[in-house]
Amino acid sequence: MSKVPLKNSKGDSVGDYEVADSLLVLDKGGPAVHQAVVTYGANQRAGTASTLSKSFVNGSGKKPWKQKGLGRARAGYKQSPVWRGGAVAHGPHPRSYAKKMPKKVAKLAFQRAFSAKVDQGELTVIDELALAVPKTREFAAILKNLGLDRGGLFIVDEASENLLLASRNLPRVELATAKLVNTYQILRHKNVVATKAGMQALEARLA
Numbered sequence: 001m002s003k004v005p006l007k008n009s010k011g012d013s014v015g016d017y018e019v020a021d022s023l024l025v026l027d028k029g030g031p032a033v034h035q036a037v038v039t040y041g042a043n044q045r046a047g048t049a050s051t052l053s054k055s056f057v058n059g060s061g062k063k064p065w066k067q068k069g070l071g072r073a074r075a076g077y078k079q080s081p082v083w084r085g086g087a088v089a090h091g092p093h094p095r096s097y098a099k100k101m102p103k104k105v106a107k108l109a110f111q112r113a114f115s116a117k118v119d120q121g122e123l124t125v126i127d128e129l130a131l132a133v134p135k136t137r138e139f140a141a142i143l144k145n146l147g148l149d150r151g152g153l154f155i156v157d158e159a160s161e162n163l164l165l166a167s168r169n170l171p172r173v174e175l176a177t178a179k180l181v182n183t184y185q186i187l188r189h190k191n192v193v194a195t196k197a198g199m200q201a202l203e204a205r206l207a
Contacts, residue, residue, distance in 0.1 A: 002118050006125045006196075011145030017125040017199060019118055023206045026119055029112030036109035036183040039099040051091030054079040106183075111206055113186045122191055129156055129195045134165035143173070152191035155181055155198040178202045 002024060003016040059078035067074050081089040117123040124146065131138050143149065151172025156163065159177055167175045176185055178194070178201035186192060194202065 004118060004123050004125050006127065007146065008127050009129065009142050009145065011147065014127060017196070019199075019203070023111070023203055024115040024118060025108065025111045026115050029108045032105045032109035033112050033183060033187070035101060036106060036113075037187065039101045040182060040184040042097045042099045045097040047095050047097050049092040050094050051088035053091070054081070054087035057085075057087045107206075109183045110186070113183045114202065114206065117186060117192050124191070124193045125199055126193055126195055129154065129163065129193075130160070131162040131166050134162040136166050136169050139163070139166040139173075140170060143170070146193065148191050148193070150191070151189070152193055153181075153185055153189035155192065155194040155202065157195060157197035157201045178205060 001018040002021060003018055005013060006015045006017040008014050054077070057079040061077060064075045064078060065072065078086070080086045114123075126146070129142070143151070151170065151174075154163075154167065154173070154175045155178055156175065157178055159175055163175060167173050172189075174185060174189065178198045181202075
């Protein structure tokens with residue numbers, strides 16, 4: 001069993017949270033983590049970049065000047081990519097950058113990223129994360145109590161509206177549910193805080 005610090009919203013230690021070693025993977029999964037991050041980045045791309053080829057640039061097919069006798073370089077059409085206002089040669093066009101990833105590889109990547117946080121002591125469990133009012137100062141106070149002035153990733157079982165509203169204006173703070181949090185989010189933040197309910201949901205997901 002691996003032990004993770006267990007605290008309350010005031011930052012006081014209330015014991016340890018035990019994570020079964022059978023859920024942790026540290027001896028494999030490095031390439032899977034890399035593939036997961038690359039896949040996530042590719043899937044975020046809009047793929048809407050678009051340039052005009054010579055077929056879409058206005059201009060006639062008339063030769064700008066005659067081929068020989070003027071001392072100038074020969075030119076065949078106004079839409080040439082070498083001219084200002086002309087076409088773009090081999091430019092980008094709308095396309096999909098989406099990548100697919102096998103489910104087992106994605107699970108291994110997530111398991112390895114989560115295990116690294118546990119092994120490096122960058123995971124903290126909080127007994128409860130609830131706000132009576134959607135006030136940013138209330139969430140900021142919890143950050144200060146936990147010693148997370150630089151922000152972090154908060155994983156909950158169910159994200160209430162108060163939590164969403166209170167956390168969205170804080171820089172470098174991200175709120176995610178245990179069902180939807182991904183490998184990139186875990187790696188992006190140095191400090192990860194999970195509620196007890198969120199940890200139970202994560203353990204069920206890893207199992």
